[in-house]
Every structure is written in structure tokens, then in C-alpha cells.
Amino acid sequence: MKAIRVLQLCFLWLLVSAILLKSADCHSWKKKLPKPCKNLVLYFHDIIYNGKNAENATSALVAAPEGANLTIMTGNNHFGNLAVFDDPITLDNNLHSPPVGRAQGFYFYDMKNTFSAWLGFTFVLNSTDHKGTITFNGADPILTKYRDISVVGGTGDFLMARGIATISTDSYEGDVYFRLRVNITLYKCY
Amino acid sequence: MKAIRVLQLCFLWLLVSAILLKSADCHSWKKKLPKPCKNLVLYFHDIIYNGKNAENATSALVAAPEGANLTIMTGNNHFGNLAVFDDPITLDNNLHSPPVGRAQGFYFYDMKNTFSAWLGFTFVLNSTDHKGTITFNGADPILTKYRDISVVGGTGDFLMARGIATISTDSYEGDVYFRLRVNITLYKCY
């Protein structure tokens, strides 16, 4: 009689195991969102070259539509202006705080009827806390308070990172300076 | 005797479990392709600024090689022409259908001996069906009927999307208008 109970127990376990295995399946149709494995809040500071600030500028226009020059942002909400940048990253919103890395990449304004940009850039981090890079791509509807862009890759501490960054404009001064707050949430870490 | 049979049964189960576990392993050398979790077919429409169509244009050349201007595509299969765009996305092939979002990004022609481009752009979708972004990167050998580019990220409904988009040129009119059909297949959804 005891043997039969054991037999029943084993079959029960068979059932439970099968269900558990299914939930662990990597290839299921739709997956539950994993818990974030890393969260970083960083700021970066962009000082756009305007013909007079060569020493301080961290970015410069390098392309613009027909008829525009490269020291004055175009009308039409800067449509077509493309800048490359090498901006300091700080832990707080102070431009003069010790940088923990550089934000390097490009952005361009791509809407005629409102301020909107597209970003492709890499955070190159080199501090005691973080060594490695995170690369981002995505549309940036500047006038929206919080907008999400995609983490598309990473190296070093952020090898093959996956996730998003929530960007907000922390401050700006005309067409010369802006500061972005970047709240990075990674869902895959190695 | 029964007890021994139960013992055998348990060992058999041990074996089966081990095999199942191995197949569920996320870290195996080569994984079976998961089933697609989302499929979208969308069209986007690009009207290139040529100096005369400022009102209708949705894209503009902002860079070109030495000697070229930005209202006429270069010879050499447009080699070196870089455009930024903000194009309407529609569910069918009609430019005047109600847009379900915007395709925002850039492309450039990068071959001297044939028409070929490289694309970096984001679908910003904002309809009752889909809210979120999908970002794409990749080479676009324009004269090939169907060509695949990579989905490199996503936000909102497409958080951390992975997959490919199969692009085909649905129509074009000289150097002023083209319409791309984009068949997006996502293999990872959350």
C-alpha cells in the first residue's frame, strides 16, 4: 500500500515538474517582464558651438539643409541640423561636477512643426563604480517631459545590456546649452 | 517487488527531467528560433525636398560629398547623400490614409556602383492598436526586392523588441517620392 502511495507521489511530481518547466521555457510566445538588474541615473551636458565658444563647446553642427550655415540653428524647429558631441557625464545636475564618463554620438532635429530629435550615442563610463559602455538609439520628442529611448547594446560592465532610458530635459539655455537627465533601466545583465 | 518498480520509475523520471531541463537551458550554444510574438505590416512615405516642395517634403538632404548641393541627388548612385526624415506611417499604401505614426530617422546612400543605403530610424506609433517605438538599423540594398534590416530596440508596447523587418520598395517617383512596405517580425515581446 505504501508503495502505491509513493507511485502516486511520483506522478504528482511529474505533473508539477512539467508545469514548472513550461514556465521556464525561453521560447514562449510572450514573456513576463524580468525585474530590472541595473538602474543608473546620470546627467550629460551639451554645449553647442555657435562660432564664439570654441573653447567650451562640446558639440558642433556638422550638417544642415540647403541654405543653412553651421553656427546658427535653422528655422523650422532646427529641422535637418545634425550635431556630433562629446559631452561630460555627471552624477548630479552640476556641469562642473567631476565627470564619470563621456556621452559620445550624434543627434539631429527631424521635425519641421515641432522640436524633435533622433539620438544615437554611447555612454563611455570609466569610474570606480562602472567601467564599460552603453549604446542608445531612438526618437526624442524633446517637448515631452519624459521620453523613452532604447538601449541597443553594451560592453564591459554592461555587456549585451538590454533595456530603456527615460530622458528628461533638466535644463536648457537657448540654443547653446542643454542638460539631459537619463534614467537607465536595464533588464538583462551578465 | 513493487517498491523496486517504483524505484525504477523514479530513476526513469530523473533521466527524462534532466533531458527536459537541458532543452530549457537559456545558455545553450545555439537556440531554436522562437515563434514570432508580433507581426506588423506598415507603409511609410518619404517626400524628399528638392528646392521646390518645401510644404510637402517630409525629408531633406543635409549632407553630401564635396562639390554636391543639397537639393539635387548626387551622381554615382547618390553616393554620400544623407537625408533626415519625419515620414507618415500608414496601414495601407495610400499616402493620404490617416497616419498611425511617424517614421523618424536618417538614411544615406553608400555605394558608388549601385543604389544602396543604410538606415537608422524609429517607428513612433500612437494609435489605438499600438503605443510605443521600434528602432531599426541596417543596410538596405535598394534594388533587391526584399531585404532584411535589424530591429535593435523598442519601448512601450514594443519594450526591448527583437526581430527583423523585411523591407520592399512599394513605389517610387524619380528622386522625389518613395514608399516602403515594412513587414516587422518580432521574436521577443514583453
Add this chain to the structure above:
Amino acid sequence: MKAIRVLQLCFLWLLVSAILLKSADCHSWKKKLPKPCKNLVLYFHDIIYNGKNAENATSALVAAPEGANLTIMTGNNHFGNLAVFDDPITLDNNLHSPPVGRAQGFYFYDMKNTFSAWLGFTFVLNSTDHKGTITFNGADPILTKYRDISVVGGTGDFLMARGIATISTDSYEGDVYFRLRVNITLYKCY
């Protein structure tokens, strides 16, 4: 008595299974790095247009900061120069070896005080060994011997590839030619 031993054995197995299942969980906080599933070492060759080498050039400057032209690299470590390219890929370091594909994309120099670039490009491979594309994004601190950039996507044989590429400058000749060795390590293959 035997039946009780079997019972004990089953419970032991229950415990072991639970632990194994947990380690196979795809949604764990931090995952062990999977073993590489593909490794490729390839070279690509970039010949920059300088106004005199139209026939051989495989890349051209298409954007530069105010005041610069597009046949001479800017001072300031080429800050702001943006090039588009269609470069041959070879299996060894010989420019004249039969190409196995094309490296297509763009790079720009983005630091004023040292040589550093940002790359966005695709390896379009079409050989007996490999058919498909791999797309890369990332910062390239040129003067560092080995630097990692991100694999952000892939198609064909490299569908949804994930991993990194370790780049090293294999050779260069002034501002006209450079050759990069690219050691690609993929951790996800389908």
C-alpha cells in the same frame, strides 16, 4: 522499509529539481554569461576620398564643422568629420584578397583633444560560409589598442545576433587608408 527509502529518494529529487529549475530561469536578476556561439575574425579596408583618388576611394566625407571642406580632414583631431563608407571585407589583412562581403555605414570623429570616433555600420556577408548581416554601434577610442563595440542586431545566418566586436587598427596610412581587424564574438545565435 524499502518503500520509505523510495519516498526519501523522491523528496531528494524534488529538491534537486527545484534548484536546477531555478538556475534555468530566464528571468533571474543576473545571468551567467553564455558561451560564445559564433566567432569571426574579419578585416575591412577604408580608403578615404581626398579629391584625387575617386577611383579607389571606398568612403567619403559628407559632413564637417563650419569652415571645413570635405576633401581635407579637419584639425582638432578631425572633430566633426563624418564619412560614409562601403568597404571590402577580407579574411586576412590583404586589401587585394577576395572580399567576403562589404562593411557599409558611417563614422564620425567626435573628440577635440584626441582621435576618437563613433561607428554605425553593417557587415553584409555573402560567402559560402556566411550569408547575412551583422550591425554594430558604438564608440571607438581609436588610439586604444583593443576597443569593444556592440553588436546591435543581425539577419540571415546572424538573425538577432547579440554580442560584441573587439576592434583593433591593423594598419593606417595617414588620412587616406586604414584597416581594422574585427574580432566578433556572438553569445546568442538561432
